[in-house]
Amino acid sequence: MIEHIDRMLRDLLVARVDGLSAKAQVRFEPPDDNWRTFVGNLSGLALNVYLVELRENRHLRTNERARTQLAGIALSYLAPRRVDLHYLITAWSPATPNQAVEPTVDEHALLYRAAAVLLTAEPLAPAEIYGPGKLPAGFPSQLVDATLPTAVLPADGFPKYAEFWGTMGGRQPWRPGIHLTVTVPVALGAEELGPLVTTQTIQTTAIGHTEAASTDALIRIGGTVLSADGIPIPGAWVRVETPAGDPIHTTHTTPQGHFLVDRLPAGRYRCRARVTGLGERIREFDVPGPAGGYDVTFD
Known part of the structure; x- marks a missing residue:
């Protein structure tokens, strides 16, 4: 499930953010020294979309059940649980700073454009992002017609931001980032109730x-x-x-x-x-x- 959300975010950002044209410019690995090395070999700006946390969304929890039948057997389904995927999105330039080049300004501009795209697309709807009949092969059926609750730049931010950068190793400077939350269903199995x-x-x-x-x-x-x-x-x-x-x-x-x-x-x-x-x-x-x-x- 999560890998399909990752790919959808990448496809959305590459398609709609000016300055991004290749999937290599949007990746999901930790923004550590290895990532810095990767960015240095790119010919353009990049976005790091890192999944930092998963939390159950208890506001959307319900104990309701749905019933259906299959081959004369009654089945009961517990309503799906909901999980919040917390992403931190940061912008990166391969350029080296000097008196004539200030790559941080380009990073800030890219971050703004990415935020604008995500705010415009909120809440995320796969059918709208890909277009009718254009969903990738193997896309989960429960997401095909879904509208996924999404929060872009929440007012309280990400509470462990300083701690996050402290785990990236080396002397990673604090970077501005977009806190993005996407809520996805976790489908639970059916319980067989017996014949109708x-x-x-x-x-x-x-x-x-x-x-x-x-x-x-x-x-x-x-x-x-x-x-x-x-x-x-x-x-x-x-x-x-x-x-x-x-x-x-x-x-x-x-x-x-x-x-x-x-x-x-x-x-x-x-x-x-x-x-x-x-x-x-x-x-x-x-x-x-x-x-x-x-x-x-x-x-």
């Missing part, structure tokens, strides 16, 4: 003073509204009726096309489903059914 509910029976007993007076079975049924090619239809209107057409329960299908109806006594029923653009379908079934299937198909 089709029939569930609840026994209820009315108790008299000395002995049971009666025992009734109330049944929950579950089904799916399907298109002609077997694709579940979300948001379909569903009503369970008596064979004579008297309404008993009305609901809508979930985003996975599933519906549930509670507290039905055993007997014969009719299920009526409506879908915009497809019309209406009706089927009758017994509860509990011999095969436990209550699906409605628009064929």
Whole structure:
């Protein structure tokens, strides 16, 4: 995941920042003596985009779950966690200072142009950065249509800036930098809940003073509204009726096309489903059914 964010940042900066034309001018290694040597061999300015820290974004944490189905199995997904990627971006010139050349001024100008590009692109949206249908091969599916929360130049800065430069070795001078934070999802695995509910029976007993007076079975049924090619239809209107057409329960299908109806006594029923653009379908079934299937198909 992070490597795709790195490449996206490089592609954005190289494409939109004046003075950058080659990917070698935007790199991600530590800004230490080795980096200085690398920059000295370049023919132009460079940006160092260094990932200094990862932190969970707890403001965006949620315990919500989403459900879907695959091959008749119900799956539950915990909402993705969010991680803040903290980058420090510094500008570098290969020129040697002398009375006629002041490379720091060029570095400051490059840093300003980079900040302007990042502020304009905030929040980062991969589909907008690359253009429709131009995402790189292997780009994560969860980022394709995402809009990534982004913070450019936060007011409180990077709290460990002095400590950061103290770890770069040698006599690294303090440099101005852009503090950039990009928030990315961390997708968690699916939990298998088991087969979709089709029939569930609840026994209820009315108790008299000395002995049971009666025992009734109330049944929950579950089904799916399907298109002609077997694709579940979300948001379909569903009503369970008596064979004579008297309404008993009305609901809508979930985003996975599933519906549930509670507290039905055993007997014969009719299920009526409506879908915009497809019309209406009706089927009758017994509860509990011999095969436990209550699906409605628009064929």
